[in-house]
Amino acid sequence: MHKPASDDVTSLHDLSAVDLIVGYRARQFSPSEVMDEVLAQVALWEPHIKALYLLDVDGARAAAKASTERWAKDEPVGSLDGVPATVKDNIATKGQPMPLGAASVTRAPLAADAPPVARLREAGAIIFAKTTMPDYGMLSSGLSSFHPLTRNPWDLRMNPGGSSAGAGAAAAAGYGPLHVGTDIGGSIRLPASWCGLVGLKPSFGRVPIDPPYVGRVAGPMTRIVDDAALMMSVLSKPDRRDGTSLPPSDLHWKVAEKPARKLRIGLMLDLGGVGQPLEEPVRATTLAAARAFESAGAVISEVKGVLTREMLDGLDNFWRARLWDDLARLAPEVRAKTLPYILQWAERGAALSGVEVIRGFNVTMTLRAAAAKLFGEYDYIISPTSPGVKFPAEYASPVNDPQAPFEHITYTVPWNMSENPAISVNAGYDDDGFPIGLQIIGRRFDDLGVLGLAKTFEGLRGEQRPWPVAPAA
Template identity: 45%
Template sequence: MTSALTDTELTALTATRLRAGYAAGEFSPAEVLRAVQDRIDRCEPGIGAFARREPAADVLAAADAAGVRWAQGRAGLLDGVPVTLKENIAAVGHPRPSGSAAFADAAPATEDGPAAASTAAEGAIRLGSTVMSELGMLSSGVSGLHGITRSPLDPAWTVGGSSGGAAAAAAAGFGPLHVGSDIGGSIRLPASWTGLASLKPSYGIVPVDPPYLGRALGPLARSVDDVALAMQVLARPDPAYRDPTWLALPDASWERVSADPMTDDEIGALRIGLHPDAGCGLPTDPEVAATVRAAAELFARAGAQIVPVDPFLTPELLHQLDMFLRARSWADLVALPAHRRDAVLPYIRQWAAAAADLRGPDVFEAYHAVQRIRAATITATHTVDVVLSPVAPVAAFPAEQHGPTDDPVTALDHIAYTAPYNFSEQPAATVDAGSTTDGRPIGLQLAGRRFADVELLRVTRWYEQTRRAAH
């Protein structure tokens, strides 16, 4: 089979479009994988998306096998679709050094974790593991082990983090589906800064190994349809039951996102919260706030009721969340042998060391503040169907910086929009909403009620499609 599409066109296709093309015989998985592999070979040295790639021969053999399954009418949901997994997600043969030179000698995993197993079971073709920033605690592409991951849109810009390699791979055309993890914005921030769609799902509906307070796995992609497609697979139970916090989503009809798109009349019946001011942390760039207000105007034109959401996170709560995460990381660092601790980026060591003198009651006060964040978030948002806000208060910053302020003292001052939904356990999606005058993408965050993930993605898709039609 020879496709009428060029390699550039093949690598730009979404997973949804790939499935349709395979079914119709327009092109084969082998053609697509060769085009994607060639693109990675040409572009990857300047981007730095991959921690480890699968051998090319293995990838192409898997593509041939996928082609046979499509021809025989027994293809899986992701058969022949290229995917990547963040390097902290267990996948056979891949070490999990968490982006740090402290763990450069980490042993390869001997079994697939839940996300690797579920995507493989549906025929997805794993391209490799994508890099993460140092220990997952930087919102940038900086890693002591891997160096700097740069935005495919402009190498001078950060790709964001900690799922920076996943975002870079998605934006560069290294396959359509990429799985990241998020404990304070690590999926949504890089998606926003590279113009992607993403979902940080309701806590517990995607099995995570190991689970942790606020931690979620979710997809980054170039369309909301692809995010929903990935969630059909990721939100399944883990047969090995490695995540005791896993919960079945009451409404798991992910296919409705594409097959039953939200209508203007349905949008007109919604109460939409508008939250353009986090109330703490970095001040929101006027261009970012204006973009979010413009998104709200699209909803208003369809008849939705726009309801202001006042700031609900205080400077003290954000400070205590920062201390809680510092204490967590400090406990991890002091447990390491000295030679490993010394290999951690100095920026991270300095940030975590601020918790070195905390007493037990101090740590519990920080934990209690996290629970107050949960309560404040739910109280502020429970009367609306969806909340619109920035993903981050600023657009992409220079790639070499550790974060927007590049200062350990204010290292988490940019997560006041994203982190509350990790600890309230509510779903939060992102989608490209525009750009700054110098071309840096601006993402829109849409947050919904817990377990209303499908409806949230239906609303997100409506915005994505309506904005495209308007432009």
């Protein structure tokens, strides 16, 4: 475990995006100065955590110089002008390859930016690198057949989680304030929990994405709720390439604290024995969060989980068959480059019947119905983000068994399938000082309410530990 910084002066690389914009406007510092500090932080941390792919130092400095010149004329191009940002490997960037974390994927320059990248560039953000992920995004881990092993800055022996592994590690290490991940079963929220971050899985369709898929979203990974909201004001802008995206809206993304008084909040701890057992530090931290909301006037009631063993196994079958469809198209020698854990998991998809696969897909409808019923009675649900506190960096998943790959996503995956917005926000630490996330879930399309309640919780939770510092070289 690394010792935290002892001084009280906030470094430029640790400033929030909100504070960076204020500082640029007041000419307290420039985008070039900020970018130089971020790159220096990358140089300190990257040999230890391996969070980045396609780091573009020269391009970042050139973009920062251009932004500095715009701010000197009071002519920012957008709401994120000069703010450093990263995007996940699986979000297309024009002229760069997209390996999806897998050595089995052909790497060729792409013709266009995906919607999240296009929106960030339009707003003036400086995308200086992409972040690592496991093969095809099918692990909650920093393990990959293509990228080096990504580690958690809070403890280098531990996993940052995934599949937005590099994004989580980069945000915790201070690689600037804004990071974009994707989430189809917990891939934003789980690394956010294990890295002490704010990670928002928006309502399905709120952020246009290409290609779209059942339950798949892109969303912000930041250190504070205000930065997540600022990112959403940009990422949620329309893009016609996503036929599943929501209609354009005039939502006001400057989020205020949402009063907890009289809110009906369900506390979801009991999953009926489905998945990985809930570890005691996570239970205690979640109960403390519930008490904090209750002290603020919320009405807390315990609720049972909506996910059953049959549902989790059904999703497992559906996803195995989906990935095997992709892998089966590859030449055997190319397919063999896939991470063995992933390949062993996906191969079983070949033996599934059509009825078994469609039964797995139909779980998405069952979960949507269960969530709709639950939110007929409650305004919000709170739960652990992950049942476990941490797991070794070398593991492919907390259980590390390809035949039981999703035991740790039992609190997160229902809300992808039901399309509800859900956020992970740091709620406390274990005895070693390792972060533990709280998940807040809202009704479909209530992204603002979820952000607002998370901002309220930032004011209710205990004192936060300083961010980790890089070990000596």
